[in-house]
Amino acid sequence: MAEPQIRKGTQQDIAAAYALVKELAVYERALHEVETSEEDLAKAFAENLFVAEADGQTVGLALFFNYYSTWKGKSIYLEDLVVKEDYRRQGIGQRLLDTVIEHAKLHNYQNVLWQVLDWNTSAIDFYEKKGAKLNSEWVNCRLVLNKQGNEK
Numbered sequence: 001m002a003e004p005q006i007r008k009g010t011q012q013d014i015a016a017a018y019a020l021v022k023e024l025a026v027y028e029r030a031l032h033e034v035e036t037s038e039e040d041l042a043k044a045f046a047e048n049l050f051v052a053e054a055d056g057q058t059v060g061l062a063l064f065f066n067y068y069s070t071w072k073g074k075s076i077y078l079e080d081l082v083v084k085e086d087y088r089r090q091g092i093g094q095r096l097l098d099t100v101i102e103h104a105k106l107h108n109y110q111n112v113l114w115q116v117l118d119w120n121t122s123a124i125d126f127y128e129k130k131g132a133k134l135n136s137e138w139v140n141c142r143l144v145l146n147k148q149g150n151e152k
Contacts, residue, residue, distance in 0.1 A: 004059060004092050006099050009049030014042045016058035017049060020082045027085075028117060045079075050099045052083065052092045059087040062096040067113065076104045078114035097130065115140065 009017065018038045025031040045063045052060035060083035067077040078100055083092045104112050116123045116134075124134065 004052045004054035004087070004090070004095070006050060006052050006092075006095050009046075009051045009061065011042060011046055013049060013051050013058060013061075014038050014046070017041060017045070017051065017061050017063065020058065020061050020084070021063075021080060023084065024080055024082045028120075050096055050103075052087075052096055054087060054092075059084045060092045060096055062100050064100055064112075069111065073110040074108065075111035075113055076100065076109050078112055081114070093126065094130075 015038055018036075018041050021036075021041065022031060022034060025034045041063075045065070048064045048066070050062045051058050061080065062078060063080040064076045064078045067075045069075050078097075081093060081096055081100075083096070101112055114127075116127060118124075128134070
């Protein structure tokens with residue numbers, strides 16, 4: 001396998017990024033919950049995407065968006081960090097996360113935030129080794145709206 005290269009994503013990476021998002025949904029046992037499209041992804045993340053390439057294909061990604069905390073300031077929210085199964089445990093996830101962190105530092109962000117499923121112990125271990133603090137005090141809330149903006 002070739003040494004993976006990490007680079008800023010472009011519009012040309014959206015199809016491969018979307019396939020990886022769906023691969024993550026399968027891993028998280030939630031493919032049936034994916035309601036977005038490639039077009040949605042292109043609009044939301046075209047500027048906030050890093051990809052890992054190896055062997056002529058996209059093998060990983062980090063999708064993020066700008067977030068502002070009234071208590072902590074300018075932050076980045078890491079929406080997805082995905083590495084294809086055959087390429088895991090080769091340091092690609094670490095390099096992608098480091099790239100997001102370096103981007104945050106370069107642009108004077110105060111935090112990088114994300115979520116991890118409580119059963120995903122390998123991801124939890126990975127993040128804790130990086131020095132991330134897992135917060136059990138806050139409860140995630142979501143109000144699901146339909147396409148017309150009404151509550152479902």
